[in-house]
Amino acid sequence: MSLDPLPAIMTEPVVRAALLEDLGRAGDITTEAVIPAETRMRVHMTSRQNGTVAGIGIAVQAFRLMDPELSCEVLKEDGSPVAPGDAVLRIEGRARPILSAERVALNFACRLSGIASATAVLAAAAKAHGHARIACTRKTTPGLRALEKYAVRAGGGANHRFGLDDAVLIKDNHVAAAGGITNAVKAARGHVGHLVKIELEVDTLAQLEEALQIGIDAVLLDNMGPDMLRAAVAMVAGRAITEASGRITAETVPAIAAAGVDLISCGWLTHSAPILDLGLDFEG
Template sequence: MPLSPLPRLLVEPVVRAALLEDLGRAGDITSEAVIPTEARFTAVMAARQNGVLAGIDAAVIAFNLVDPALTVTVERGDGHAVAPGDVVLRVEGSARAILTAERVALNIACRMSGIATATAGLVAIARANGKAQIVCTRKTTPGLRALEKHAVKAGGGSNHRFGLDDAVLIKDNHIAVAGGVVPAIRAAKAFAGHMVKIEVEVDTLAQLHEALAEGVDAVLLDNMTPAQLTEAVALVGGRAITEASGRVSAETVGPIAASGVDLISVGWITHSAPILDLGLDAAEA
């Protein structure tokens, strides 16, 4: 589904840093050596695979930063499904500028579209088997979290917390250090403000009983089998949001969703999703 772009204020520093990394100390010496200053060029970015787009606004910013005089026309933006040959955007103007911005624009668009595509695949399976939403995690590329989480939304998924300051998520190591589920939850409640939600990770039904007795906003059911998840959902009985995590793949997401959980969190869609192949080539005359 089409998605509103992230604020340019968030995206531009990421794109600018990528361009600075690529331009290095001397700029694009290949284009300067080979392409005449006055040369003009018209190119199209097009899909080479089926998928879902994301990162297109960032690609536009890459071209704009290299040369604000370039004309960039977006044909299909974030959230749009594409097939091989579909044109994503057209860019025309200085040939040097277009070729200088090309790799950064493609790197970001391919990476984010890969995340959106992977998310869309899991979303489709989850919806066919239950009500669960696919959500991402904090397992993101350093510096790219906002873009990667936006890509998840472009693929029909939802976002988990953006950082450590969004919400209290008591995980297994917190529980171990705090001395158990109950003291960890009680300490969190004493600390958190009224606007901060509390979620606790549980590995067993015994821990789940403890968490429910204390009262929490959500429970993270970690590495449970579909049968255990079904039992856990029944035990919760709507008293908290249920989230499943661990070993989620295209093969397992259906049975996990069928358990009745509210959310399925998936780390690999942001840290290991394959890119969507997009290319930038000369426009046909």
């Protein structure tokens, strides 16, 4: 798949901060003590599991921030499926910067590949049973949102809003504080510009009916079972985007997708997806 990388101006500060955290106040004292400065090496970053890779370019950035002269050859582009033993990146050059950047590079690549892998599994299950796309949420690691949402795209998913400022999402607490659905939606519509979409979270079909009478761009159908989702989609009848959320797993996605919703959002993709096990293997 074709996936545009994130601009370096967005990613370099995060990678640089991770390297500085690891190097501490004295640098890599182990590598400097054990490895002569002139030593060179060639290594491969290799997958230990089946999955989908993401963050390989971020790993390259980590290595090259330690030494711009390192040779880094990407063997598997972000979004590519991998199997155990597949090499995804080859690095060659001075041994010291390679070894010093190894853990930070792997931390990013393993984390982002884990997100992409989990997304790919859900996306495949949804595609087999309907037209719904898998979407992430704002439940991201502080400071890593852009990277983690990129990893979702690498896995074939879609991004929900990036922050509080790019769309309106009226949730149950907003409704309670505003004095009801109608009050909340009218207030939002009067406050934001004409290009800003408004989504409303609903828990019942009665709430959905009220939302449809007011007019809404999207509805978040929260914690509804497949039968209720099917009824909700029929009620909406194309008048708004339908998004299902709550208790999303690879096992529940088929029935949710078959209900006909447009989106299935899943917070655990970015807050607790397991990593994809990648390692750095010495060559020769």
